[in-house]
Amino acid sequence: MASLSTIRNVINAVSYVSVKAAGGPAWKLFHGAPPRTPVRPEQREVHDRAEQETLTVAGREIRTYRWGSGEKPVLLVHGVSGRAANFAGFVAGIEALGLTAVAYDAPGHGSSGGSTCTILEHGAVMTAVQERYGDFHAVVGHSFGGTSAYLAARRGLVTERLVSISSVADFGSLPDTFCGQLGLRPALATELRRRTELFFAPERDVWNRFSADHRPEEITARILVVHDENDREVGVDQGRRLAASYGDRAELLITSKLGHRRILGDPEVIGRVLDFLKD
Incomplete structure (x- = not known):
């Protein structure tokens, strides 16, 4: 190749x-979807203890993961070249709050079928996962997964809170x-x-x-925007723009020296997100 x-x-x-x-x-x-990434060694234990299922969405088999009893599901949505296991660092904390972590490998990623993953395909999967596991207490999306979650929320996805990490506004x-x-x-x-x-x-x-900051009044959820000032893939201006568009309903956390991907494993970021998920 x-x-x-x-x-x-x-x-x-x-x-x-x-x-x-x-x-x-x-x-x-x-x-097209990029080459599939494997589950990293530090993610393996969390990945393997999940209750796994397969949903058929638009003719493609989508692998889903659940950690917890099913009460108050929190949907975790990965970005391009990612997989559900990228959120391994969040799972124990979500369970400790009495919530249920739910995730999926997007089309063309991880163990799911397909070779493409558009913003509408992400949204279709989110809707199918909600139909299976119930209305979400929160949605946490990284990168393109976060951008996709805003559009899904405007089109009927039910969630009380929305967290976007390293996501594009425009x-x-x-x-x-x-x-x-x-x-x-x-x-x-x-x-x-x-x-x-x-x-x-x-x-x-x-x-x-399809922009995450389009018609912000159509999303009623509380919002947390997390972005790193050294993100070379999605500039921090996108995070600032996103938070500003939602006004008083949004909180903004700017980090430093974490970049676009390491931010998902940072203990302080995970702690701030978990605090935001508390009742």
């Missing part, structure tokens, strides 16, 4: 001849961010926007309507 750097160089080279032609492989990278920033991270030419971001709009049709105005 060609390396990512080789694929990037080929896409960029083709784009000088035809941006539309280069947009095909760029779209596959942008739209859905429209994703093509530019993606191209910047991979080193693709800016012209390809425009092509990705075009293909995204075609893909989601007949949904309209997706760049605004």
Whole structure:
């Protein structure tokens, strides 16, 4: 299999001849799920003691995990290239509060089927998990999982509290961010926007309507936004924008030197989230 750097160089080279032609492989990278990541050794004990089930959502088998008696479920939603086990550090604390931790491997991730995971596919799975386990006391989402949770909440997902960690507020920033991270030419971001709009049709105005800060009055849950000032994948300005849009209903925690992924395992972050989940 060609390396990512080789694929990037080929896409960029083709784009000088035809941006539309280069947009095909760029779209596959942008739209497709990344390589699946294994359960890390430090996550294994928590992962293995979960009660696991399989739900069929839109024809794909989705692996779910539950820790606890079922009372007051707290849904944990991972981001791109993640899996449910990424929240292993939260589980014991959630159980200690008398709550039930529930999670799933998103489509194309972990032990679930599929090869793509869009914001609408995330939302469909959240709805199916709620139908199986009951209305959520809280939803905790990391990165794209958090962004997806805001849209799901506006479209009927029931939750009293919503925590987003390292999440994008502006859905429209994703093509530019993606191209910047991979080193693709800016012209390809425009092509990705075009293909995204075609893909989601007949949904309209997706760049605004799929943003986490769109129509904040439609979400009644209390909100905690957590973001690291050294996040190189999603800038801290996204977290500040997200918290500001929800005004007095939102709390903002800015951390330092944790980046985009290590933040999920930080004891102080976990403690702050658990405090927010208390009745």
